[in-house]
Amino acid sequence: MKFTKIVKTNFNLVYQSGLNQDGKPTYKRKNYNNVKSTSSDETIYQVAQALASLCVYSLETIERDDKKEIYG
Numbered sequence: 001m002k003f004t005k006i007v008k009t010n011f012n013l014v015y016q017s018g019l020n021q022d023g024k025p026t027y028k029r030k031n032y033n034n035v036k037s038t039s040s041d042e043t044i045y046q047v048a049q050a051l052a053s054l055c056v057y058s059l060e061t062i063e064r065d066d067k068k069e070i071y072g
Helices: 041-052
Strands: 003-019 025-035 058-071
Touching: 003 041, 025 041, 041 058
Parallel strands: none
Antiparallel strands: 003 025, 003 058
8 A cells, every 4th residue: 555645745825917018917935834734725825915915916726735654
């Protein structure tokens, strides 16, 4: 039987930073590394909302990135 273990967790905040010459949205991304792998999605969401409130751009997306090892 194979098992997985989360070994690294990061999250990214994607902000809409404006519009390009064609009127399409442009985005900026802020990465946060070394997040506890045991953090719940709800906790990451709350932290992301708090961080986004400090930014002048509007928050578009919150992305969670877990790196897993498979062993067994």
